[in-house]
Amino acid sequence: MSQRKAIYASKLKRATHLLFYKRHMKPGVKGWELRKALGADYPKVLKLLDDHLKAIDLQVRTVFEEEKDVEKPSLEQLDKARHFITLRGEITPKEAKMVGWRIDDLAGLAITISHIISNRGKATRKEVEDMLRDKLPGWKVGLNIDRYIRYGYLIQDENEQLYLDWRTRAEVDQKALIDLVLAK
Amino acid sequence: MQSKREREKEGRENLARIIETCKSVEERSLDPFLIDVNENISSVKEYFPEWTIAEDLCLDAETIHHLASVIKLQGEWVKHRSTSLYTDPFLLEEKLKSLPKDEIIETFVQAWHPIIELEQISVHSLAEATAYWINLLPVNKRWQEKPPAEVQIGSASREELLNEKILQDKAFSEELDSFWHELKICVQERDDVKIPYWGFIGRGTYEETVQRAFMTSFLVTYGYATLEIHPLEEEIFIRPHEEPETKIGKNQLVSIPISVSVEEWKKWKKGTLR
Numbered sequence: 001m002s003q004r005k006a007i008y009a010s011k012l013k014r015a016t017h018l019l020f021y022k023r024h025m026k027p028g029v030k031g032w033e034l035r036k037a038l039g040a041d042y043p044k045v046l047k048l049l050d051d052h053l054k055a056i057d058l059q060v061r062t063v064f065e066e067e068k069d070v071e072k073p074s075l076e077q078l079d080k081a082r083h084f085i086t087l088r089g090e091i092t093p094k095e096a097k098m099v100g101w102r103i104d105d106l107a108g109l110a111i112t113i114s115h116i117i118s119n120r121g122k123a124t125r126k127e128v129e130d131m132l133r134d135k136l137p138g139w140k141v142g143l144n145i146d147r148y149i150r151y152g153y154l155i156q157d158e159n160e161q162l163y164l165d166w167r168t169r170a171e172v173d174q175k176a177l178i179d180l181v182l183a184k
Numbered sequence: 185m186q187s188k189r190e191r192e193k194e195g196r197e198n199l200a201r202i203i204e205t206c207k208s209v210e211e212r213s214l215d216p217f218l219i220d221v222n223e224n225i226s227s228v229k230e231y232f233p234e235w236t237i238a239e240d241l242c243l244d245a246e247t248i249h250h251l252a253s254v255i256k257l258q259g260e261w262v263k264h265r266s267t268s269l270y271t272d273p274f275l276l277e278e279k280l281k282s283l284p285k286d287e288i289i290e291t292f293v294q295a296w297h298p299i300i301e302l303e304q305i306s307v308h309s310l311a312e313a314t315a316y317w318i319n320l321l322p323v324n325k326r327w328q329e330k331p332p333a334e335v336q337i338g339s340a341s342r343e344e345l346l347n348e349k350i351l352q353d354k355a356f357s358e359e360l361d362s363f364w365h366e367l368k369i370c371v372q373e374r375d376d377v378k379i380p381y382w383g384f385i386g387r388g389t390y391e392e393t394v395q396r397a398f399m400t401s402f403l404v405t406y407g408y409a410t411l412e413i414h415p416l417e418e419e420i421f422i423r424p425h426e427e428p429e430t431k432i433g434k435n436q437l438v439s440i441p442i443s444v445s446v447e448e449w450k451k452w453k454k455g456t457l458r
Contacts, residue, residue: 020302027301058300086297093289099298107285110292114280118273120260131277135285159211170299177295181279184287 011038011045012052019049019060019085026152028063028170031079043078059088063170084170108132108144109153114181116154116164117174125160188234195231196240199247202227206250209257216257224251363399364408367424378412381420381442386452393452397444411440 015038018029034042050060064070064081073081091099096106115131116123125145132141145162148154152167168174202224209216228247235241280288320326371379385396400422403409407429412421420442451457 020300022301022303027299059297061297061299085300087300088297090294091296091298093286093293096289096293096296103285103289106292107288110288111280113292114276115273118276131280134281167299171297173295173297177292178276180291180294181276181283184279184283184291 008045008048011042012049014038015042015045015049019083026082026166028082028084031081031083034083035079040075043075046083053085054088057087057089058085060084061086061170063166082166082170086171104136104140105144105147108136108141109148110177112145112148112154112162113164113168113172113174114177116162117178122161122163125156125162128162191231192234192240195234196243198227198231199243202247203243203250206247206254210250210253216254216261219251219254221251221255221258360399360402360406360408363396364403364424367400367403367409367422371424378421378423381411381422382448382452382457384422385444386449390446390449393449394444397442413440 015034018034018037023029031042034046038045046060046062053059061084062073062078062081063084064073064077066077070077093103096103101109111131112128115128128145129141132144136144145154149156149162149165152165154168155163155165157163164174205219209219224247228244228251232244235244283291367379367384370384371377381400385393385400387393387396400409403424404411404422407425409422409424410429412423413419414421448457
């Protein structure tokens, strides 16, 4: 193995450890942390890792500070972004149960996210609660919204307006979700 | 024909109504195009010549500010509608309501790529934790109170206690009494019933002057003397009482701040202080 290849193999291992294992309260690793551990060429290491992960249906996902995805990010934008490992393909509803979600809670999350997306990224908590109450028991509605906020799917401001938070941006393909709902 | 007052009143009501409508659009994420900005701007323009007082001009500025926010929202609205993410919220809501739970889940999992994260103990972390445990003292030893530092017992002289300011040369009440007598003597020497404030407190050094101002404040507070203030002449006199007077309950007590700064003391020394 050439020396260059050996260096990248070692960086790949280090990147895998950093990205897979939980290090902070929030999952994922900030770009500047990766630069510190892997060197300035960490975007290249992430690309290599992403290629390796394809075979096992995983991917490296980058969530930028800006709300939207950036097509050609600068090094500064990558440094500030958070990088995660997410599932590349789809899971079945049965598998969703295995990742710790009850079907009701997941349906509530799906409805909440879709509603917020269609309302230009924000909706009042009351509106969302009314929607969920239609199909979920009343006592569960508030608890569920709090849970979505705690997990990082939603964020709430002082006027009780709900917005999509970092986890939704990391995990949910918003356009695909709306297209799929409308196609049903 | 409307009087000017009536027109002003009507204008204020109109502006308040515009502000309220704008606020409801901003806060409840309603369609910002519900507001006819042109019409509202004409209304603001129409009443503008009537405003003469600052409050009305502020109301006018606030209206313009809220209308500007609505225009910004309209811009965002147009931008959003032109993106591929736009869908009619009502259409989507209807869809969501009609879908059974299972189908919603089926749809969502196709667009959901959950984060993968692991929590696992490694041999290395176990070894580190064991080493930490071995070096960790038992709780009763860690939280033990430290014994007070040992000090040697000895005796202190009165002079040492005076130097440390633990004891005073005289008791405070004795000191205040002698200060009061000094004030009375000063007044008698002037053949008057009062003495200018700075004439009594002013001394050769600034420290001594401040000390006398401090004692004088107690003379006044405890009723040994009173201050006489002539605001027009900017003069303050201090007048001693023959016997201490208790004012509590008779008159309302007031605090009078008197500045005794270095500059004032210097002016007093030069004789230029008024």
